[in-house]
Amino acid sequence: MQIGEDFRRRLEAVLRCPTAPFHEGNVHRVLRDAVAASPRLRARKDAFGNLLVSYGPGRPPLLFACHTDHPALEAAGDGTAVIRGGIRPKALKGARLRHLDGSLAGVRAGAVVRDGRPAVVRIEGGRLRRGTPLVLDLPKPTIGRQIRARAIDDLLAVAACLAMFDRLAAARWKGSVGALFTRAEEVGFAGALGWVRTTRAPRTTTVVNLEMSSARPHTPQGMGPILRVGDRITCFAQEVLAELEVTATALARKDKSFRWQRALMDGGACEATVYAHAGFRTGALCLPLMNYHNHAPEGGVTREYVAAADAENLVRWMTAYARGFKTVDGRRARDRRLEALWRENRTALAGTAREANR
Numbered sequence: 215m216q217i218g219e220d221f222r223r224r225l226e227a228v229l230r231c232p233t234a235p236f237h238e239g240n241v242h243r244v245l246r247d248a249v250a251a252s253p254r255l256r257a258r259k260d261a262f263g264n265l266l267v268s269y270g271p272g273r274p275p276l277l278f279a280c281h282t283d284h285p286a287l288e289a290a291g292d293g294t295a296v297i298r299g300g301i302r303p304k305a306l307k308g309a310r311l312r313h314l315d316g317s318l319a320g321v322r323a324g325a326v327v328r329d330g331r332p333a334v335v336r337i338e339g340g341r342l343r344r345g346t347p348l349v350l351d352l353p354k355p356t357i358g359r360q361i362r363a364r365a366i367d368d369l370l371a372v373a374a375c376l377a378m379f380d381r382l383a384a385a386r387w388k389g390s391v392g393a394l395f396t397r398a399e400e401v402g403f404a405g406a407l408g409w410v411r412t413t414r415a416p417r418t419t420t421v422v423n424l425e426m427s428s429a430r431p432h433t434p435q436g437m438g439p440i441l442r443v444g445d446r447i448t449c450f451a452q453e454v455l456a457e458l459e460v461t462a463t464a465l466a467r468k469d470k471s472f473r474w475q476r477a478l479m480d481g482g483a484c485e486a487t488v489y490a491h492a493g494f495r496t497g498a499l500c501l502p503l504m505n506y507h508n509h510a511p512e513g514g515v516t517r518e519y520v521a522a523a524d525a526e527n528l529v530r531w532m533t534a535y536a537r538g539f540k541t542v543d544g545r546r547a548r549d550r551r552l553e554a555l556w557r558e559n560r561t562a563l564a565g566t567a568r569e570a571n572r
């Protein structure tokens with residue numbers, strides 16, 4: 215399956231951005247440019263720099279949420295660097311590092327100083343000012359049957375949101391939907407925790423969190439985006455999951471290349487737990503990711519990747535859900551299924567009631 219041209223353009227713009235927890239400016243610049251270029255989009259940032267982009271009029275009843283950072287390092291000023299986010303320090307040994315402007319920093323990650331939270335590694339080859347963010351030096355993003363980049367997690371979701379807006383605009387859709395772009399997820403949901411504490415979005419708002427999650431034997435790449443029923447902490451709102459399922463089933467009926475999976479991804483927690491705990495109507499979608507947080511299977515670091523078909527199907531799913539929002543009835547499909555089962559056996563059940571209790 216080919217990914218749409220609109221999506222490809224968005225991926226090219228977003229995936230090349232070096233980004234780090236607390237240093238997401240490159241990604242947010244792309245977002246602000248996208249908003250400036252489209253009369254249908256508006257952006258609002260909160261006190262913590264989280265960005266809410268709305269399509270259409272009024273307050274969007276549905277938000278897709280994703281984060282704009284990726285694990286990275288931060289120079290401590292004493293010849294070491296702190297790892298911000300979940301990269302194993304041993305995997306970094308010998309890795310070349312770049313500055314946020316993309317230039318080579320002229321240094322490499324060295325021996326592990328501390329393997330804890332946060333982990334610390336030695337920096338070899340030069341001194342850097344305290345607080346300097348550093349990203350891994352990895353090959354440029356490529357888009358083929360697989361989409362490979364330093365920060366698929368979660369920049370692919372950022373591009374997916376922009377592609378969804380593109381498709382809604384191309385269809386001249388008149389409704390309203392938003393995308394929430396949060397900062398500093400990798401250090402512990404910092405942006406999302408700030409947003410739920412200050413937003414005036416009503417708790418009736420539906421939030422669908424978008425993540426890249428380590429592919430598992432039961433959720434392989436190429437089998438479609440995953441309806442994530444929960445994470446390590448929370449099970450998400452079953453009404454939202456039912457709506458997403460109805461949407462996916464309808465898409466699959468119309469289009470044989472649309473695939474989707476359903477799973478509890480309890481390998482880790484995600485920001486959906488933050489939104490659910492704050493009382494929002496919460497669902498989650500994710501893509502099966504390889505080389506999670508840049509860990510190469512043979513050791514060392516490498517680019518993350520997803521199957522392009524899964525990514526394209528994610529955008530189709532989001533777009534269809536946004537368009538059908540409030541008209542899809544998650545309950546009805548289940549109602550019908552259970553009603554049919556009931557009708558099959560109710561006579562036999564009633565007819566044998568006395569016998570069973572004799």
Ligand SMILES: [Zn+2]
Pocket residue numbers: 285367400507
């Ligand atoms: Zn991550």
